[in-house]
Amino acid sequence: MSIAIENVTKKYNDLVIYKNFSLELQDGKISCILGPSGCGKTTLLNIIGGITIPESGNIRMQDNSVYSYIFQEPRLLPWKTVQGNIRFVLRNIKMDNKEDYIRRNLRMVGLEKFRNYFPGQLSGGMKQRVSIARAFIYPSNIILMDEPLKTLDPKLKWNLMNTFLKVWQRDKRTVVFVTHDVDEALILGEDIFVFSKAPVEIKKKFKNTLSPEQKQMDNTSFFNWKKDILDVLD
DSSP, rough: OOOEEEEEEEEETEEEEEEEEEEEEOOOSSSEEOOOOTTTTHHHHHHTSSSOOOOOEEEEEEOOOOEEEOSSSOOOOOOOOOHHHHHHTTTTTOOOOOOHHHHHHHHHHTTTGGOOOOOOGGGGHHHHHHHHHHHHHHSSEEEESSSSSTTOOHHHHHHHHHHHHHHHHOOOEEEEESSSHHHHHHOOOSEEEEEEEOOOEEEEEEOOOOGGGOOSTOOOOHHHHHHHHHHOOO
């Protein structure tokens, strides 16, 4: 079942962020929310996740929906190892071979050899890979991503996006990815929604048809798609 946002209104004091706003996000896809800073993208994630309650409207989805978050900062527990941080989110989950499951997920993000390291011993990119593994290892059916690549350098960002897509291809959950970076949207997003400034309207929806081979910044098709999206953002 998709995530249906129906006639939602949300404001902070006199600032109206959403007014009778509706949007449908498809099940099992990566939907990208693209828009200027401060337009209400994070607010929408929090409404979907039940953290923020709108003044009116409905969020309709499966009754058993469970969320994982990937934030701008990795938010790891500094006193626990990489393996300990992953194990922590599974502390109330009963499963067979839990330790093997943890190691398998760390192997998918290239961190099995670093499982006994503490966060203070890791680079920024490695910490974010832990947060990706943590989001996928938790038995959720929706992953909410709040600009998790924002502070990373271009090469590291590229590597992390490829890591995320590799893991997602094996376990296609519904992903809502918030960004203001067009390159990130084109590489990760299947459905790309361009938001206006608040009060938010959907300026345009793009159906990303770029092949994996075309998702290169020097590719002509990639460049043309980027130009089209930037024209709408402007």
